[in-house]
Amino acid sequence: MSGKRLTPEELDRLGAELDALRQRVVDDLGQADRDYLLTVVRTQRALEVAGRGLLFLGFFPPAWLAGVAALSASKILDNMEIGHNVMHGQYDWMRDPALNSRTFEWDTVAPAANWKHSHNYVHHTFTNVLGKDRDIGYGILRIDPEQRWHPYYLGNPVYAFLLMVFFQWGVMLHDLEVERLVSGEKRWAETAGVRRLMWRKGLRQAVKDYVLFPALSGPLFVSTLAGNATANLARNVWAFAIIFCGHFPSGVASFTEEETAGESRGRWYHRQLLGSANITGSALFHVLTGNLSHQIEHHLFPDLPARRYPMIAPQVRDICARYGLPYNTGGLARQLGSVVGKLVRYALPDRWWGGTSGPTRGTVGSGRGPRAA
């Protein structure tokens, strides 16, 4: 599944081709990219105002439903196509202070500053490197056979379900690095900085959605509260589903620290290719995923505007074909089904499944060969 092994020379050529592809996009960035982002921002703000407005008419069930739908869509656009991508610096070249990775905050409880460190740096630099990339199982799940089994993981599907329901809080708490606190690698006092930001952001978000807007709607307090909670839940479930399909479907490779020590630019690209998976769908579907349905392109070029990913996908696919590398893609049902399968399978000790079957490991340079999936 993880394709043929590449020689260092082939990896260098792969790196040069992908660098050239990146440069072609960078040279072409301009007004069209800005116009696109501004259209998404306008749509999101309009949906938000409409959604919150409709909830003031929440005594009328169709208005309540429409309000929740609009507010859910607003939060999804805000977090995925706008927030995630702007905070990656994809639009920093515009030098617009309101849409800059250093200043943007998103409509979710995780503070931008904490998230940018764990996501942009840790996850995107050490993608799928066991022991380094904390997004493998998020420190609470077993999603890779190389994570050693422990009776704790019997609850794997339950933890995943709870993470889905409370996803925004999970993303926020991720930066506490609980697993490192438990193992003693990190002391509680060291989390003071991230905790202060969490308190501030979490409180503001919770007060806005669960106190202020419900209170403003007077007799409809409970109706508005329920509407806002439902919108947050819808966003949580959607974001969880899309994000879990990015690195966890079967066929995605993981790597060890030894394999990736001192890797070249070409090897880094190679690892990003093997460690990510795409989801197929319509144009609207791609926008609602923040174009994370093109996780492969995103991991190769995390700082290119996401609207460009579908445009360059054919070229990336062509490069994969020429180098004999897999390009992991499939419909949402298939990718999600495979993730759920893994969450259930790895809840149990390996021997129940006849040894270590499962996703493949990378074949990075002189590393070990692929294991049969």
Place this chain on the structure above:
Amino acid sequence: MLATPHGIDRYLELIHPMLAIREQRGIVTGVHRTTPDTITLRIRPSRAWRGFTAGQHVRVSVTVDGVRRTRCYSPASSQHARGFELTVKASGLVSSWLRENARPGLVLDLSPAEGDFTLPATRPDKLLLISGGSGITPVMSMLRTLTDEGHTGEVVFLHYATDEAHVPCLDTLRATGHRLVLAHTAAGSGHFTEAHLRAAAPWFAEATTYLCGPPGLMAGVTAVFDQLGIADRLRTEDFRPSTPADPGAVGRITFSRSGRTCDNTGRSLLEQAESAGLRPEHGCRMGICLSCTRRKTAGTVRDLRSGELNDEDDTEVQLCVSVPVGTVSIDL
């Protein structure tokens, strides 16, 4: 709190950019072509605008092909007028763009007015204002401000231009009633000499002189004042031309926030900052995570990935993939 986390302006500006409460913006209400190569824009600022003092400058930003571009201009109008005027000479990216695209209704992003090239609160009795070319704007603002205040002291305005057609707002200047001396560099008078000074304002040694113009004029006037030992009577505004990029690892790096400097060794700014004993925040060291992004206040850097040069002041750069080319200042 209701608009958290984006803030109320991010909603209001979608109705109209001038509705923003905290953002300093200006809407163009009039465009006049005053000379063959300049235009004058009449600007009505937004509520957050806190005014300017004659002689100060404002950073004006416009979006050119999706990228926000910024340039400094000194308002040319009186500080007591409602709104202000910018006289823009078509050279450089922003000015050329404005010349092509400025129409009533265009909204500009503004910085607060800054700069200390200003008149003292107690207006001097004798004032000599000298300018050349597009350096006319800050001193013209002073002149028009003094006129509005009914200033009764002696004021002489000595201006250098190619010819009369190249003096913006000439009628306005004549209408101030102050003595106006125009030197036409293309015709008889030529470039600045000490004789011009004596002819225009024989009392200049007892006056306060304000000077703004191209490097040749600045150097000429400064030399005369130095020679006569009256340099303390001269106030100047430097129109700092962008320094040409030196080739490679020369010059010095200034980390302005920490006050440290070092010789440019030609390695990435991140490595040089670390060698200078600084511990800037950073992550991937390969240009993807943007943890090390900092503001470059002056100088040119080369992007290690694309080889592209960036010589614009006040732009953000990623320290780990930027190599200084010559002398560079970083807000770190």
